[in-house]
Amino acid sequence: MSRNRIGRWLIAVPMAALALATIYPLVFTANVASKTRHEYVLDRFSVAESPRWENFGAAWSGADMERYFLNSVIAVAGAVALLLLIGSMAGFALSRLRFRGSRALFLGCLAALFIPFQVIMVPLARVMGQIGLMDTYPGLILAYVAQFLPFTVFLMTSYYTGIPAEIIDAARIDGNSVYGVYLRMMLPLGRPALLSVGILNALFCWNDVLIALLMMPSAEHRTLMVGITSLRGQYSDDIPAFAAGVLIAALPILLLYLFFQRQITAGVTAGSTKG
Known part of the structure; x- marks a missing residue:
């Protein structure tokens, strides 16, 4: 057996095992959700x-x-709407506008990626309670924005850095202001990245439990x-109904x-390369 075939098998076998480990819980849950309570008690598998x-x-x-x-x-x-708006504006500013502290601000966004939510959850809850945003939609939305904005800024900055500077210079020569360049050039060119980041943030926010549990107690x-x-x-004795809800x-x-x-x-690849 050639080295190339051995190498492909060394990659394929772990990936197949990982795929099986990922798919099996979903199949198992679907099977449990299709059972009666009596069937589940007799044999859950x-x-x-x-x-x-x-x-x-x-x-x-129910x-x-x-x-x-x-x-x-x-x-x-x-x-997601706020994250895309703020993230695209910040990504454009950090990638194309040179101002004092821009490099430090970008490094600060990178550092924020490594801060777990558990570290800031208590101060966040206190601040939100003091300004009356606990147990409200705006409070939860702002908490999501605060948590996932560094990731969004990082990916949008990486994407905008890869756009040729000549396009920006041509837009400025045509008489566009900074806001005109952002609205007429960067937003249309950034649609692929915006779509990717929007989907990723939707996944993060939809699957979140901890932030929503903290911000929405009622x-x-x-x-x-x-x-x-x-x-x-609620359905501790009716596991099939619980599996159906999942x-x-x-x-x-x-x-x-x-x-x-x-x-x-x-979207993941856009932030993994240096523009």
Whole structure:
């Protein structure tokens, strides 16, 4: 066997094992969600005899998941919109505008990537409570922006750095101001990166539990992922209904990933190279 074939096998086998380890929990959860409570108690690993779609209806209506779903959509949409606006402006400024402290500001954004949320969660909760933003949509949106903005700025700065400077110079010669260059040149050219970063931030915000649990303590303002965690206690004796709720929460983000997986890969790659 040639070295190239050995090398391909050394890569393919671990990747196949990783793919199987990733897919199996989803398949197992779908199988459990299709069972009756009696079938699950008898043998949790057996294949369901016939799909029980009633479990999905029970999880959706019984746990008030419609409200949780709406809360997540509002929080994620608002956070992603703000992240793209602020991140694209900051990326343009840090990559193309030279001002005192720009390098230090960019290094500060990089340093913020390594600060876990657990370090700032207590001061954040105190500040949000003092200004009256606890248990509100604006408070949760701002918390998401604060947490994921360094990542957004880093990727947008990396992407804008790769755009030829001649394009910017030509736009300035044509009479565009700094704002004109940003609106007419950088935003259209940055659409691929904006789409990638937007999808990644939507994934982060949708899957978040800790920030939403801290910022939205009341039951009526829970996001979908926080609401799913409460299902475990509500349906402690009905695991199939709980598994159905988990699948409902995972389905939107799974579909988003399947449709935009190339853009997600491009978004990760955009920040891994130096422009």
